Each structure stands twice: as structure tokens, then as C-alpha cells.
Amino acid sequence: xxxxxxxASTAVAIAVLATDPAAAHAIAGxxxxxxxxxxxxxxxxxxxxxxxxxxxxTGDDPSARxxxxxxxxxxxxxxxxxxxxxxSWTQVKSPDGGKVQGFQNLEITAKYQALTSAAHEAIVAFxxxxxxxxxxxxxxxxxxxxxxxxTIYFGKxxxxxxxxxxxxxPFAVTGVVxxxxxxxxxxxLSGNAKVLRSGLVLEYSLPYLAxxxxxxxxxxxxxxxxxxxxxxxxxxxxxxxxxxxxxVNPGVIWSARHYQVGAEATLPIxxxxxxxxxxxxxxxFFLDDLFPRSIGKPIW
Amino acid sequence: MRISFMLAAAIAAIFAGxxxxxxxxxxxxxxxxxxxxxxPTELRLWFSETIxxxxxxxxxxxxxxxxxxTGRLALDPKDKRVVVLPLLSxxxxxxxxxxxxxxxxxxxxxDGDFVFKVGP
Numbered sequence: 504x505x506x507x508x509x510x511a512s513t514a515v516a517i518a519v520l521a522t523d524p525a526a527a528h529a530i531a532g533x534x535x536x537x538x539x540x541x542x543x544x545x546x547x548x549x550x551x552x553x554x555x556x557x558x559x560x561t562g563d564d565p566s567a568r569x570x571x572x573x574x575x576x577x578x579x580x581x582x583x584x585x586x587x588x589x590x591s592w593t594q595v596k597s598p599d600g601g602k603v604q605g606f607q608n609l610e611i612t613a614k615y616q617a618l619t620s621a622a623h624e625a626i627v628a629f630x631x632x633x634x635x636x637x638x639x640x641x642x643x644x645x646x647x648x649x650x651x652x653x654t655i656y657f658g659k660x661x662x663x664x665x666x667x668x669x670x671x672x673p674f675a676v677t678g679v680v681x682x683x684x685x686x687x688x689x690x691x692l693s694g695n696a697k698v699l700r701s702g703l704v705l706e707y708s709l710p711y712l713a714x715x716x717x718x719x720x721x722x723x724x725x726x727x728x729x730x731x732x733x734x735x736x737x738x739x740x741x742x743x744x745x746x747x748x749x750x751v752n753p754g755v756i757w758s759a760r761h762y763q764v765g766a767e768a769t770l771p772i773x774x775x776x777x778x779x780x781x782x783x784x785x786x787x788f789f790l791d792d793l794f795p796r797s798i799g800k801p802i803w
Numbered sequence: 804m805r806i807s808f809m810l811a812a813a814i815a816a817i818f819a820g821x822x823x824x825x826x827x828x829x830x831x832x833x834x835x836x837x838x839x840x841x842x843p844t845e846l847r848l849w850f851s852e853t854i855x856x857x858x859x860x861x862x863x864x865x866x867x868x869x870x871x872x873t874g875r876l877a878l879d880p881k882d883k884r885v886v887v888l889p890l891l892s893x894x895x896x897x898x899x900x901x902x903x904x905x906x907x908x909x910x911x912x913x914d915g916d917f918v919f920k921v922g923p
Contacts, residue, residue, distance in 0.1 A: 530825075530913075532914075532915075533915045533916065535827075621914075669836075710827065713829070713830075713835060714827065714828040714829070714835060714915060714917065715828075715835065715915060715916065715917050716835065716836055716917075717834075717835055717836030717837070718830060718831070718834040718835040718836060718837065720834075723829070726829070760824040760851055760852070761824055789824065791911075792824035792825060792909075792911070795909040795910065795911060796909070
């Protein structure tokens with residue numbers, strides 16, 4: 504019953520926030536912001552990330568090996584407002600040979616692309632993510648309580664750098680800042696901390712270099728690459744929360760006409776975040792390019 | 804089970820129906836950011852998609868902001884992803900900005916610009 508109320512509340516929020524026109528993908532002027540693997544890009548689009556596969560050793564002592572396979576479907580309701588549905592399947596193998604697996608909680612995000620500046624290659628968006636508690640499996644750590652995360656997303660390309668810094672124009676930065684609020688402060692004796700979630704991406708777009716700065720005659724495959732570094736952090740705030748955890752992920756995205764493929768190494772920032780080097784890979788589809796006249800266009 | 808269904812739906816969706824995409828500039832002549840020692844007689848822009856010439860526009864502006872006279876935008880009959888814009892006057896030494904606004908066949912709009920130079 505509680506989850507139905509949460510779902511209805513999210514639907515009402517969607518209806519209230521729905522407004523009118525803008526552009527598909529995260530595009531601002533000359534800048535195309537690719538979908539990034541760990542942090543969300545600032546755009547609102549019709550797209551599908553399936554699958555996103557990550558593997559890493561947990562921060563437990565002794566470490567377990569965790570495998571996550573996730574999918575996320577994003578749909579524009581209007582050109583500036585969209586909703587995403589995300590689900591993830593987790594398998595954890597412990598050193599003693601034990602194994603648990605199951606789905607995580609369902610997460611729905613409503614996002615509004617509030618500001619787009621073509622001249623400054625900038626986007627700002629606001630969103631609300633709702634993780635519906637008790638929709639996933641206890642054995643993989645799915646929380647019983649729900650969590651609400653209001654979030655700010657931003658992206659800025661360096662295309663407005665002066666001529667003396669033209670070589671740097673393919674750079675762009677995107678980021679997110681969210682504040683995760685649990686629906687209740689305790690589950691039994693265990694306190695549920697609020698969590699500050701943040702992420703930052705630094706990317707260098709070779710498509711941008713070839714199309715807007717200087718064509719060096721690289722092969723087409725090279726001109727479709729975007730090397731990047733993502734950083735993602737979670738900082739518990741109060742109510743018995745612990746240390747900041749997170750990862751730094753160097754990698755690369757290759758963008759084709761209708762999809763992109765990304766691959767990153769996952770480097771934990773401290774022992775609590777994990778052990779050793781993990782990885783994350785993703786296949787991402789641009790549904791607005793695949794189906795521009797049907798499911799790939801805004802509903803209104 | 805849930806993941807298998809989602810994967811199957813995604814794969815089926817990919818191979819069903821006709822798909823276009825946003826038209827992105829791949830190459831140009833003169834090249835993006837290049838310095839050429841001759842005055843080009845036309846601009847050629849290679850896009851990732853076929854665009855609609857009647858709904859698209861390419862302009863050439865000199866460094867002092869003056870537009871350069873151009874002919875009619877047309878598609879290369881050998882490759883309809885290549886757009887050709889004849890130039891109706893010779894270009895003096897200097898910096899020039901090419902700006903485009905395109906509508907691809909699936910009605911997606913894209914725009915962009917780049918600079919090239921004419922000089923020694």
C-alpha cells in the first residue's frame with residue numbers, strides 16, 4: 504500500500520512538472536554529452552541502457568565479489584521532461600563459496616531539463632529519484648525503506664574557450680549532486696542515514712575535435728571516441744552514517760549513430776569502497792534516433 | 804527472467820523499423836580548423852545522415868562578420884550524405900566561419916559551426 508502511494512505521488516509530480524519543447528539527447532549547441540556509465544548525464548532523452556554490467560570486490564572483510572547487471576529505460580513525456588525506470592540484478596559471491604543473488608529495489612527518476620545554453624554548451628536539470636523499498640531482495644541488500652533523492656544535474660562544454668585555448672574546447676564537465684533521504688529513520692535497530700551523492704565527469708570529445716576544432720584526419724573509429732574519467736561518491740550524513748565511499752573510473756565511450764558502448768575501470772577511493780580494480784561496461788541505445796516517429800519521440 | 808525479457812525486447816526493437824539519427828558533421832572540405840593556401844570554390848560537408856536541403860542552411864561568414872555569397876545548397880548525387888555549397892566569390896586571406904542548421908530525413912534538427920583559414 505505504501506509503495507502504491509509512493510508511485511502515485513511520483514506520477515502526480517510528473518504531471519505537475521510536465522511542460523513543453525526542447526531537443527533530444529543531451530545536446531547544447533555544438534556539444535553532445537554522451538550518456539555516462541556511473542553518473543547520470545544532464546539531458547532528458549528517449550534512451551535505453553541495457554545492459555550495464557559491473558564487477559568489483561566489495562569493501563567487506565574478507566571481500567566478496569559482486570556482479571551487477573542493470574537496465575534503465577528513459578522516456579520523454581515532453582521535450583524537456585522525462586521519466587526513467589531502473590532495475591538491477593546483483594550476485595554476491597563470498598570467499599567461503601557462498602552465493603546470494605536477486606534484484607535490487609526498483610528506481611524511478613523524474614527529470615526536468617531546466618536550462619540549455621547553446622552558446623555556452625551548458626545544461627542544468629533537476630530531478631527526483633525514488634527508490635521503492637521492499638521491491639527487491641533482502642539477501643542482496645535491497646532496502647526495506649524507500650529513498651527519495653532530489654538531484655541537480657549539470658553539464659558544461661568548453662566550446663566557448665578563447666582561440667588561444669582552442670585545443671581544450673573538446674573538454675566538457677558533467678556532474679550530479681543529490682541528497683538521499685530515507686522514508687524512515689530506522690529499520691529495527693539500524694539507523695538509516697541521509698546520504699549526499701555526488702558525481703563528476705571530465706571528458707574529451709574526439710567527435711567535437713574533428714567537427715568543430717580541427718580535423719586531424721584520424722580514422723572514423725577514432726573520431727567517435729570520448730575518453731573520460733568519472734568519479735562517484737556517497738557521503739552519509741548523520742544518523743549513524745559511516746565514511747565517504749566512492750570510485751574513480753577512467754574509461755572511454757565509443758558513439759555510433761544509434762547506440763554507444765562504454766567501458767571503464769573502477770578504482771575504489773578507500774578500503775571501505777572496495778578492493779582492487781573492477782570494471783563497468785555499458786551498451787546504450789538512442790531510442791530517439793532508432794524510432795523517431797514512434798517510441799523515440801515525446802508523448803506530448 | 805526479467806533481464807532476459809528486457810534484452811529480447813531491446814534486440815527486437817533494434818531490428819524493427821526504419822531508423823535515422825541526428826545528422827552530425829563527420830568531415831568537411833576545407834577541413835575543420837585547416838588553413839588552405841587557395842580560395843575554395845565550394846564547401847563540402849559530410850554528414851552522418853541524409854539531410855533535407857530545403858529545410859537546411861549553410862552559411863559562410865568572413866572574419867569581420869560579412870556573409871560570403873553562396874549558391875544553392877545541394878546533395879552530392881553520388882552520396883546523399885554529402886552537402887555541397889558553391890561559393891560565388893573568391894575568398895581573400897583571412898578566417899572564415901561555416902555555420903550549419905540541418906534537418907535530417909527523420910526531422911531531427913542539428914546545428915554547429917567550425918572555422919577554417921585562407922592564407923599562406
